[in-house]
Structure formats: C-alpha cells, structure tokens
Amino acid sequence: ALGLTPYDVYKHTGFLKHLMIRTGRNVSTGAPEVMVNFVTSCYKPELLVPLVDRITKISEVVSVVNNVNTSVGNTSVGEQEYTLYGKPTITEMLRGLTFQISANSFFQTNTKQADVLYKLIGDSAGLKGDGSEIVLDLFCGTGTIGLTLARSAKHVYGYEVVPEAIADAQKNAQLNGISNATFVQGDLNKINETFGKEFPKPDIIISDPNRPGMHMKLIKWLLEVKAPRIVYVSCNPATCARDLDYLCHGVEEKGLRGCYELKRVIPVDMFPHTPHIECVCLLELC
Ligand SMILES: C[S@@+](CC[C@H](N)C(=O)[O-])C[C@H]1O[C@@H](n2cnc3c(N)ncnc32)[C@H](O)[C@@H]1O
Structure with a gap:
C-alpha cells in the first residue's frame, strides 16, 4: 500500500534494494546510536516518509539516510546519498x-x-x-x-x-x-x-x-x-x-x-x- 516494492534483480523492477542498520555509540553519553540506511533504485523520498516517521520515534535512531542506486546491479552503495533524518554519520569508540x-x-x-x-x-x-x-x-x-x-x-x-x-x-x-x-x-x-x-x-x-x-x-x-x-x-x-x-x-x-x-x-x-x-x-x- 505504501508503494515500497522490493527490487527484483532479474526483472530490474521495484524500489527497495537493501535496508542497512548500523549501530555506534554517543561519545558523550555512551548511549547506542543507530543509523538506518534505505538503499533504493530511484529517489522517491515521499514513499519513505511514513516509515521514517515511525522509525524516528525510536530514540536511539539518530540517522536515517537514503542511498539511491540506479544501476541494475544489487550493491548497497548509492551514487547519491540523501539524509532523511538527523545526521549523516554515527560515532563509535x-x-x-x-x-x-x-x-x-x-x-x-x-x-x-x-x-x-x-x-x-x-x-x-x-x-x-x-x-x-x-x-x-x-x-x-x-x-x-x-x-x-x-x-x-x-x-x-x-x-x-x-x-x-x-x-x-x-x-x-x-x-x-x-x-x-x-x-x-x-x-x-x-x-x-x-x-x-x-x-x-x-x-x-x-x-x-x-x-x-x-x-x-x-x-x-x-x-x-x-x-x-x-x-x-x-x-x-x-x-x-x-x-x-x-x-x-x-x-x-x-x-x-x-x-x-x-x-x-x-x-x-x-x-x-x-x-x-x-x-x-x-x-x-x-
Ligand atoms: C577490510 S576493509 C579494512 C578497512 C580498515 N582497515 C578497517 O580496519 O576499518 C577493506 C577496505 O579496503 C577498501 N578497498 C577495497 N578495494 C580497494 C581498492 N581497490 N583500493 C583501495 N581501497 C580499497 C574498502 O573500501 C575497505 O574500506
């Protein structure tokens, strides 16, 4: 219903390629820091908004980014990266x-x-x-x-x-x-x-x-x-x-x-x- 179709590597159709979650720590408090990275086949941030709104209610989530990978391949690195919420990086010690x-x-x-x-x-x-x-x-x-x-x-x-x-x-x-x-x-x-x-x-x-x-x-x-x-x-x-x-x-x-x-x-x-x-x-x- 949200239009978040999974990417099909054979037909080269669909939107969501990967979801990557990384954790680090806040340097001052030691509290966990979480980065959520949506890797998508094109740039349609409006499709991700309902999901981002929910995810960011979790206090540990300090970064939500969108890597846009328009190639037919299935790698998780985008040609363009957009920060959808918070900062573009997390920290670790x-x-x-x-x-x-x-x-x-x-x-x-x-x-x-x-x-x-x-x-x-x-x-x-x-x-x-x-x-x-x-x-x-x-x-x-x-x-x-x-x-x-x-x-x-x-x-x-x-x-x-x-x-x-x-x-x-x-x-x-x-x-x-x-x-x-x-x-x-x-x-x-x-x-x-x-x-x-x-x-x-x-x-x-x-x-x-x-x-x-x-x-x-x-x-x-x-x-x-x-x-x-x-x-x-x-x-x-x-x-x-x-x-x-x-x-x-x-x-x-x-x-x-x-x-x-x-x-x-x-x-x-x-x-x-x-x-x-x-x-x-x-x-x-x-
Ligand atoms: C196993 S990681 C090690 C990174 C770092 N030494 C560490 O401990 O965090 C290998 C690194 O090599 C980089 N890399 C892969 N192919 C490379 C290449 N052809 N030339 C230079 N760096 C490359 C990757 O991007 C990655 O950061």
Whole structure:
C-alpha cells in the first residue's frame, strides 16, 4: 500500500534494494546510536516518509539516510546519498579514539573484537614509540588502524578507494587531535609508477584488503619498496595464503622474487557463530 516494492534483480523492477542498520555509540553519553540506511533504485523520498516517521520515534535512531542506486546491479552503495533524518554519520569508540562513520564507509562490524584486533595489529607493528617511524596504512577505510598507531609514529599515510571513507578518516584525525596522518583516495588495484613518490619510504606497512586480497600491481610494489615489516590483515584465508606466498616466495611467471619471512599468524574471531575468521600476519624482510 505504501508503494515500497522490493527490487527484483532479474526483472530490474521495484524500489527497495537493501535496508542497512548500523549501530555506534554517543561519545558523550555512551548511549547506542543507530543509523538506518534505505538503499533504493530511484529517489522517491515521499514513499519513505511514513516509515521514517515511525522509525524516528525510536530514540536511539539518530540517522536515517537514503542511498539511491540506479544501476541494475544489487550493491548497497548509492551514487547519491540523501539524509532523511538527523545526521549523516554515527560515532563509535575504539582504543580510546572516536570515529565518525558514514553509511558507505567500511567499519568493523564487531566493535568489541575490533578492539582486540587493533591491539594485535599494534603489537605486530611493533613501533618503537619514539615517533621516528613512517606507517603506511593500505585499505585504510575510515583510518582506524593508522589513527590508533599515529601517536607512536612520525607520520601515517592511509590509502583507500571510497571517497566518503577518506573524508571520514580526515575528520577522525581532526576529531582525535591527530595531525601526523594523511589520507589519500585512490584505487590500489590501479597504482602506477608514481605510487609511493608522495610519501617517504615506510618502516611499517599495514595492509588490510577486502576479500579479493591484493592486486598483483600492489604485490610488485611491496616487493620493490622492501619495507622492514608488513602486517597483513585479512578476513579471507584463501587470498591471505596466496598473497603471503607471493610476498615470501615471489611470483615466478612475473619475474618477482619474494623477500619476506612469515613470522606469525594470529587468528581473531571477528564473526562468532560463522565459519569466517580474521588473521593478523606479521612479515619481516629477509
Ligand atoms: C577490510 S576493509 C579494512 C578497512 C580498515 N582497515 C578497517 O580496519 O576499518 C577493506 C577496505 O579496503 C577498501 N578497498 C577495497 N578495494 C580497494 C581498492 N581497490 N583500493 C583501495 N581501497 C580499497 C574498502 O573500501 C575497505 O574500506
């Protein structure tokens, strides 16, 4: 009756594609903050008004956004985003820092375990803590890993493809009074010879790709730049094993020689009651 027809991926008809709900915490009160994200096939906010009116009676709902995705595909990221109620972001706290998160920015779903994960990443990074080292945070999302390391580093450089995540990372640096972090939007699958010219040689590289792992171009660059230590974080054991093998043993058909030794792999249960596992892997230059 409201005209909220579900989107049919075969016929490419209908309105509602996805409903995403994210939770965070109010930084001052610690109270839950909820973001509701309607992903729709076109922009018809009038259809959502009755629903938004009801949802916003729930006091924890502080953000309602509408991502409009007109493509025939079924992804949850819109080409346009509209704020229908409240603010366009929610906040979350991790390892003593505050993070602002937009609907389309990656943020670990399990905050409690993310705290454990980031502590292990910090331990593996093994920064001296004297502020002398350069950290490169690849696939940085909203800047979480780099920002938790920034206080012990000389400078953190973060790279990420999603523009909204980079905007969040920059705001998150400001929000936490961190001035030694630079976040750059870029596609790490499409790097060319200029990549790496805009920052000093890293002492520690963190790489936290999504499930497909790292592109061969990035593997090649890592084998050329030879940072003393790489912390590889992965939620896909298959691509993780492949990329670790490339970094340690090289890629014969591409003429690349491996130059790292795998020191340890620590699994972290980020997704309880599922077969998925996250791994923190420490590689050192041979
Ligand atoms: C597993 S998440 C990690 C995010 C962040 N390190 C964290 O802990 O919150 C992977 C990130 O890689 C980004 N990403 C995916 N493909 C990319 C690419 N080709 N180039 C740069 N970033 C990419 C995603 O947008 C996402 O933010």
